[in-house]
Amino acid sequence: MADITKNVTDSHHPADLEHHGAGAYYLVWIALLALTGLTWWTGQMHLPNFGLALALIIATTKAALVVLFFMHLWEQKGVNRVTFVCTIAFVIVMLLGTLGDVTTRLETLLPKREAPASELSHMPKHGEAPAHGAQHP
Amino acid sequence: MQPDANASPFGPNYVPVAPGGRAPGGKYPWATHFGTPNVQTYAARFGMWLFLSTEVLLFAGLFVSYAVYRYLYPQTFALCSRHLDLSLGTINTLVLITSSLTVALAIHFVRTGKNGMATGMLIVTLLCACAFLVIKYFEYHHKFEQGTLPGRFYTYSGIQTEGAPMFFALYFLTTGLHALHVVVGMSVLTWVTYHVVKGRFSPVYYTPVELGGLYWHLVDLVWIFLYPLLYLI
Numbered sequence: 001m002a003d004i005t006k007n008v009t010d011s012h013h014p015a016d017l018e019h020h021g022a023g024a025y026y027l028v029w030i031a032l033l034a035l036t037g038l039t040w041w042t043g044q045m046h047l048p049n050f051g052l053a054l055a056l057i058i059a060t061t062k063a064a065l066v067v068l069f070f071m072h073l074w075e076q077k078g079v080n081r082v083t084f085v086c087t088i089a090f091v092i093v094m095l096l097g098t099l100g101d102v103t104t105r106l107e108t109l110l111p112k113r114e115a116p117a118s119e120l121s122h123m124p125k126h127g128e129a130p131a132h133g134a135q136h137p
Numbered sequence: 138m139q140p141d142a143n144a145s146p147f148g149p150n151y152v153p154v155a156p157g158g159r160a161p162g163g164k165y166p167w168a169t170h171f172g173t174p175n176v177q178t179y180a181a182r183f184g185m186w187l188f189l190s191t192e193v194l195l196f197a198g199l200f201v202s203y204a205v206y207r208y209l210y211p212q213t214f215a216l217c218s219r220h221l222d223l224s225l226g227t228i229n230t231l232v233l234i235t236s237s238l239t240v241a242l243a244i245h246f247v248r249t250g251k252n253g254m255a256t257g258m259l260i261v262t263l264l265c266a267c268a269f270l271v272i273k274y275f276e277y278h279h280k281f282e283q284g285t286l287p288g289r290f291y292t293y294s295g296i297q298t299e300g301a302p303m304f305f306a307l308y309f310l311t312t313g314l315h316a317l318h319v320v321v322g323m324s325v326l327t328w329v330t331y332h333v334v335k336g337r338f339s340p341v342y343y344t345p346v347e348l349g350g351l352y353w354h355l356v357d358l359v360w361i362f363l364y365p366l367l368y369l370i
Contacts (some may be wrong), residue, residue: 022245029238031192036230036364044223045367055365062361069355070241080182087190091197098201102208 028069035062148173150341178344185348189355190320194272196359199311203366206307210300217304217369220285222276229272230360234346236265237357240326240350243333249345250325252333253340255346262353265324273316280305311363318356325349 039058047054068074073084145151151167151174152160160166171177207214243258284292289313329349334336338346 022242025238025245030232032234032237033231036227036234037364038225039369040223043350043365046370052370055162055369059365064356066237066354066358066361070237070357071351076182076186077179080179081185083183083186083190084193087193091193091200094197095201099204100203102205106209121280 024069027063031065032062035065139217145199154271159337160342162336163341165342181344181348185351189351190357196311196314199307200366203307203311206300206303207370210303212296213296213298213300214304216298217285217301217308218368220296221308221368222279223368225276226364229269230364232265232272233357233360234271235356236262236269239265240330240353243344244343244350246339247333247346248340250340252336253339255333255338256330259326259333263323263326263330266319266326269319270316273312277309280309308367311367315356315359315363318359322353324351339342 035058039055041052042058043051045051067084073081145153145167149164151165153169154160154166155166156168158166158168165174167174168177193236212338236268239258239262243255246252246255246258280286284290285296285301285305286292287309288302288321291302291305293301326349329346333346
């Protein structure tokens with residue numbers, strides 16, 4: 001019992017998070033602001049093939065920063081460290097499984113309906129009314 | 138090995154209590170069915186991470202729906218996305234990221250015994266949450282006015298392609314569920330702030346502050362993905 005007592009009354013007992021200054025939080029915050037700016041900038045380029053992948057890469061990087069450092073997942077021990085990571089893995093399984101089904105099978109069952117090309121030839125920029133905007137206040 | 142009610146084997150900062158019991162201000166309420174306070178803190182964190190996992194899966198269902206319909210109507214989704222107010226969405230992203238910083242700092246200050254600073258940070262967090270909801274209200278209001286609403290309530294003549302009502306159904310479902318989480322998070326943080334002010338938390342005992350903060354970070358996490366997927370197609 002004496003050992004446990006010593007362990008738990010020590011400010012660095014195992015259940016405590018590591019003590020470090022607040023500086024790391026400001027660095028993470030600046031990184032998150034910069035990445036938001038980056039996704040805002042690249043998002044408006046509407047890169048035809050790489051746009052979605054780039055947006056998801058940036059969002060995942062931001063999420064990783066929040067989870068690892070703001071939420072201290074990096075410092076968790078044992079099962080606490082594994083639970084959330086497993087959840088993310090299963091989210092990816094659910095997403096890929098569903099998309100695999102939809103992209104390979106649904107097209108044969110449902111005709112893919114898309115907007116007529118005439119309506120899509122002049123994509124508006126952000127803040128503009130649609131090109132054919134019949135209703136504009 | 139069970140301690141009697143008056144003496145804690147872990148020192149005066151760790152007060153043995155019945156499950157769910159409270160300790161005097163700043164002391165650790167050690168529910169004695171946990172072998173040590175360490176085990177109790179560990180179990181509390183485990184419970185919170187499990188709960189957050191279910192939350193992630195709840196939102197994941199909506200993200201999967203989004204993926205399917207964006208695959209079916211890629212051009213319409215891009216068209217509808219450009220009809221959202223990018224400035225308001227970007228401002229809300231910055232507001233939520235900043236609120237995540239302030240809540241992380243609040244936990245840091247409680248752990249270093251600066252409850253006054255922690256209270257200030259929590260109040261800034263709550264103000265950010267209010268700002269987020271006000272901006273969201275203006276966005277929603279605009280959509281109700283022009284009729285970019287889900288399903289059969291969609292009356293906007295500007296975009297009349299198939300799939301547009303589905304985009305706005307997903308927009309309202311995802312941002313609506315997220316806004317609900319903002320409101321719940323604000324309630325949790327208000328409770329935490331009240332007890333920080335009352336002196337219940339200290340460097341010895343700050344588990345509820347930490348877990349409330351984890352919930353708030355999840356709200357930020359969801360928005361980090363919603364922002365590019367809705368506003369930046």
